[in-house]
Amino acid sequence: MSSVFPGAKDLSGLVFGFGAAWALAQRELVRFFRQRGRVMGAVGQPLIFWILFGAGFQSSFRPPSAGEGAVSFGQYFYPGIITLVVLFTAIFATISVIQDRREGFMQGVLIAPVPRSMIALGNVLGGTLIALFQAWIFLLLAPLTGISLSLVMIVAASLYIVVLGIALTSLGLCLAWRSDSVQGFHAMMTLLLFPLWLLSGAFFPAEGAPLWLAWVIRLNPVSYGVAGLRRILDWGRPASDTLATLPSLGLCVLVSVCFAAIMFWLATWTVSRVASKGA
Amino acid sequence: MALQPHDRGEVDLSHSSAQEAQTPVRTPSSGAGDAAVLVQGLCHRYDERLALDHLDLDVRRGESFALLGPNGGGKTTLFRILTTYFPVQQGRVRVLAYDLPNDRDRLRHEIGVVFQHPSLDGKLTVEENLAYHGRLHGLDRKTIRRRSEEMLDRLGLLDRRRERVEKLSGGLARRVELAKGMLHEPKLLILDEPSTGLDPGARRDLWVYLTYLRNEGVTLLTTTHLLDEAERCDRVGIIHQGRLIAKGSPNELRSEIGGDVVTLRGADPAGLAAKLHRELKVDASVVNDTVRIESDSGFALLGQIGQCAASEIESMAVSKPTLEDVFIHRTGHRFWGEPDE
Numbered sequence: 001m002s003s004v005f006p007g008a009k010d011l012s013g014l015v016f017g018f019g020a021a022w023a024l025a026q027r028e029l030v031r032f033f034r035q036r037g038r039v040m041g042a043v044g045q046p047l048i049f050w051i052l053f054g055a056g057f058q059s060s061f062r063p064p065s066a067g068e069g070a071v072s073f074g075q076y077f078y079p080g081i082i083t084l085v086v087l088f089t090a091i092f093a094t095i096s097v098i099q100d101r102r103e104g105f106m107q108g109v110l111i112a113p114v115p116r117s118m119i120a121l122g123n124v125l126g127g128t129l130i131a132l133f134q135a136w137i138f139l140l141l142a143p144l145t146g147i148s149l150s151l152v153m154i155v156a157a158s159l160y161i162v163v164l165g166i167a168l169t170s171l172g173l174c175l176a177w178r179s180d181s182v183q184g185f186h187a188m189m190t191l192l193l194f195p196l197w198l199l200s201g202a203f204f205p206a207e208g209a210p211l212w213l214a215w216v217i218r219l220n221p222v223s224y225g226v227a228g229l230r231r232i233l234d235w236g237r238p239a240s241d242t243l244a245t246l247p248s249l250g251l252c253v254l255v256s257v258c259f260a261a262i263m264f265w266l267a268t269w270t271v272s273r274v275a276s277k278g279a
Numbered sequence: 280m281a282l283q284p285h286d287r288g289e290v291d292l293s294h295s296s297a298q299e300a301q302t303p304v305r306t307p308s309s310g311a312g313d314a315a316v317l318v319q320g321l322c323h324r325y326d327e328r329l330a331l332d333h334l335d336l337d338v339r340r341g342e343s344f345a346l347l348g349p350n351g352g353g354k355t356t357l358f359r360i361l362t363t364y365f366p367v368q369q370g371r372v373r374v375l376a377y378d379l380p381n382d383r384d385r386l387r388h389e390i391g392v393v394f395q396h397p398s399l400d401g402k403l404t405v406e407e408n409l410a411y412h413g414r415l416h417g418l419d420r421k422t423i424r425r426r427s428e429e430m431l432d433r434l435g436l437l438d439r440r441r442e443r444v445e446k447l448s449g450g451l452a453r454r455v456e457l458a459k460g461m462l463h464e465p466k467l468l469i470l471d472e473p474s475t476g477l478d479p480g481a482r483r484d485l486w487v488y489l490t491y492l493r494n495e496g497v498t499l500l501t502t503t504h505l506l507d508e509a510e511r512c513d514r515v516g517i518i519h520q521g522r523l524i525a526k527g528s529p530n531e532l533r534s535e536i537g538g539d540v541v542t543l544r545g546a547d548p549a550g551l552a553a554k555l556h557r558e559l560k561v562d563a564s565v566v567n568d569t570v571r572i573e574s575d576s577g578f579a580l581l582g583q584i585g586q587c588a589a590s591e592i593e594s595m596a597v598s599k600p601t602l603e604d605v606f607i608h609r610t611g612h613r614f615w616g617e618p619d620e
Binding site: 016019020023024027030031034035100103104105107108109110111112113114276 | 362363364366384385387388392394396397398399400401402403407411412414415416417459
């Protein structure tokens with residue numbers, strides 16, 4: 001424990017550290033709900049993507065299998081859209097870190113007796129909870145795609161979204177703590193974060209893509225997030241070839257949890273490093 | 280005047296509690312423990328530039344101390360090191376008997392900080408900002424509620440407690456910063472240019488409150504580039520090009536110049552200074568197009584100067600030395616108008 005959360009060596013220190021992290025996460029939530037534009041943007045953009053792409057690609061989309069297990073594009077796209085919601089939330093959450101650093105709130109946090117790892121944890125936790133909240137809105141829309149969700153599926157999907165949220169928010173934090181301006185972060189977002197999503201099998205399946213692209217998708221850790229979510233949400237439906245070519249749920253969970261753990265560790269390390277230089 | 284260490288329960292009549300009344304009065308100990316801040320040989324570099332150059336400083340417990348200097352002189356760098364924001368690169372820094380960087384976390388519990396730039400979250404209310412600050416300092420909810428109430432009452436913010444900070448004026452927001460800095464009852468409050476952006480009324484309020492804190496036994500360390508603000512403090516340290524070039528009470532510093540300061544304006548300041556030096560054997564220097572002479576008896580000197588060089592002088596003035604004169608005396612520069620390095 002002490003290696004992951006340096007500075008919180010004994011139990012009381014750990015309790016205080018988690019309390020501080022929770023305070024920072026709560027603040028993220030309060031801020032989120034007070035900025036109506038942010039709520040609208042974070043829910044609205046994926047929604048528009050989903051509706052427009054779903055309508056536009058419906059006729060040209062050829063699922064890998066026809067017949068009983070065939071899916072519509074709207075259905076195919078659904079887990080990808082939920083991943084996009086998580087990604088957008090992670091991006092917004094990390095932009096707010098850049099704002100905190102620029103506008104001054106962070107200077108007070110950095111001289112508070114809070115271990116750096118707990119500052120990172122607070123940011124990640126806040127972003128992840130916001131992501132979960134928004135993903136739930138989309139889970140409510142599941143019946144529109146013809147997907148019926150059981151309670152078990154919702155719980156499983158929620159847990160999976162939390163893992164994805166930790167991974168993507170941590171990734172965003174690593175970038176946010178290294179860039180001084182929102183503009184710089186936008187560049188990284190367009191060049192790194194968005195392609196990560198685009199090339200995750202969220203938008204089109206690896207099958208049918210050129211070989212190099214199929215390999216990019218296979219090596220992209222976000223692909224396992226989308227695939228895992230797809231497997232959870234397709235539970236109980238007749239197995240289609242789309243699913244058959246995906247990695248197993250076990251592998252998806254393993255890769256996603258490792259991805260989240262590594263990214264969180266990297267985020268903690270980045271915050272400590274940048275902050276110790278007096279950022 | 281000697282500082283009276285107060286029992287908090289006695290002074291703060293409205294919020295006294297038995298628990299507080301039993302808190303032992305802080306008694307200054309002898310030796311190094313007596314210093315609230317002790318800095319020796321502190322250096323700080325930004326890449327090539329040396330911002331602090333073997334700086335020494337000591338601030339006594341219970342006093343108010345102003346770090347006075349022009350912008351770019353190293354004040355803010357020192358502020359950031361003392362508040363643990365910047366790491367110590369070279370030299371010894373001891374704050375409230377905690378050595379940096381080893382005891383950094385414990386020190387962070389015990390200092391209060393007011394930044395020059397706002398550190399509040401505009402989207403949160405006054406009360407929420409204080410609550411989050413308290414939680415980041417490990418205070419429990421009950422203590423946060425009690426202290427918030429006390430601080431807001433003290434600073435006249437009780438009726439604004441549920442307003443979002445982004446809607447407050449600059450003066451009110453600064454008061455919230457003060458409330459935040461003092462919420463966890465620090466023994467030392469460190470402020471960076473606290474009156475930046477405040478109108479005269481708000482600035483006066485600020486100093487009324489700071490004086491109150493000082494009388495309560497809180498040590499105050501403030502950076503400032505305003506001479507009148509430095510005058511309000513028990514002691515002043517003048518910082519220039521990363522070094523502490525003078526230190527003492529405002530009176531002590533002024534008395535080192537002694538007598539008066541005579542300033543002259545004319546078309547050719549350099550020629551005028553040379554002439555006065557030649558004919559009256561006075562030490563005349565040119566500072567920003569004015570001729571400046573330190574003299575034991577300024578008025579007597581005025582007459583002599585008038586006889587000697589009346590035609591070359593546009594205006595003459597005699598004044599008692601100010602802290603600015605101390606600065607000029609030590610550095611040969613004017614306080615204002617020097618290009619920042």
